[in-house]
Amino acid sequence: MRILHAIRSRAELSDYLRSADRTYLLLYRKGSEASDCAYANIRAAAERTDEITLLCADVNTVRDIHEAYGVTSVPSLLEFEQGALKNVTKGCSGNAYYRDLFGGSGTPVPPQTGQEKPKKRVTVYSTPSCPWCTTLKNYLKERGIPYTDVDVSRDMRAAEDLVRRSGQRGVPQTDINGQIVVGFDKARLNHLLEING
Numbered sequence: 706m707r708i709l710h711a712i713r714s715r716a717e718l719s720d721y722l723r724s725a726d727r728t729y730l731l732l733y734r735k736g737s738e739a740s741d742c743a744y745a746n747i748r749a750a751a752e753r754t755d756e757i758t759l760l761c762a763d764v765n766t767v768r769d770i771h772e773a774y775g776v777t778s779v780p781s782l783l784e785f786e787q788g789a790l791k792n793v794t795k796g797c798s799g800n801a802y803y804r805d806l807f808g809g810s811g812t813p814v815p816p817q818t819g820q821e822k823p824k825k826r827v828t829v830y831s832t833p834s835c836p837w838c839t840t841l842k843n844y845l846k847e848r849g850i851p852y853t854d855v856d857v858s859r860d861m862r863a864a865e866d867l868v869r870r871s872g873q874r875g876v877p878q879t880d881i882n883g884q885i886v887v888g889f890d891k892a893r894l895n896h897l898l899e900i901n902g
Contacts, residue, residue: 708751709744709761715769721758722788729807731761732771733780742797743780750803757807775833775856782806790859795842798851825898827852828880830867834858838877841889848900852879 709731712718721728731747733740744761751759762770764779774783774790784792784806794806802824827845829852831838845852857864857876868874871885879886881897894900 708759709748710759712760712762713767715773718760718762718770721760722785725758726787728758728760728785730770730783730785731759731780732764732776732783733761734765735763737779739797740780743782746797746800747782747803750800750807759807775859777833790856793854793856794851795854796846796851802851825850826880826882827898828855829853830855830857830863830878830880831876832856832858835876837889841877841879841894844889844891844894848898850898 712721712730718730729747731743733744735741747759751757764771771777771779771781774793776783776793778795780795780797782794782803783790784794827850829838829842829845831842831854833856842852842854855863857867864874867878867885871878871887873887875887877889879894881894884897886893886897
């Protein structure tokens with residue numbers, strides 16, 4: 706297991722992707738609050754997890770990876786399976802979220818403590834050229850809601866699955882605990898996410 710091994714280029718990433726079935730890459734900007742939060746929580750979660758390859762790249766010095774995968778904001782945790790990009794988790798989540806993610810138990814759900822509400826499992830299906838997708842993701846970020854971003858322009862299997870589930874081809878679409886919201890339907894999003902206003 707490698708914990709946040711720093712890589713310096715896309716070529717180096719390719720070498721790791723060829724040698725491991727499952728690889729995670731944290732793209733971050735050292736010194737930014739959100740990136741430092743993600744780095745610390747991912748490191749803490751990974752120390753309790755066996756058999757994963759976990760890499761990191763500081764976009765201040767490594768400039769050829771985020772562009773290749775259409776990543777426009779950091780921190781972003783990229784999940785690869787057999788060399789192909791599977792998911793992108795943006796922002797900083799708690800280490801329980803990352804521990805579940807690394808443990809391979811499917812979509813991670815942070816544990817409940819006390820009277821705290823369980824966190825919602827949120828997946829946004831988007832494309833880089835979609836302005837409403839950006840609006841939706843910014844809306845979630847502003848409210849501190851962690852989500853997984855799936856770029857359906859790069860993942861045809863996810864795109865086909867989404868059309869099968871919702872009957873719609875357009876983006877954005879948001880899966881909240883198994884319920885699909887098509888477009889930026891603020892009232893429905895607020896209801897499902899239990900956001901006031």
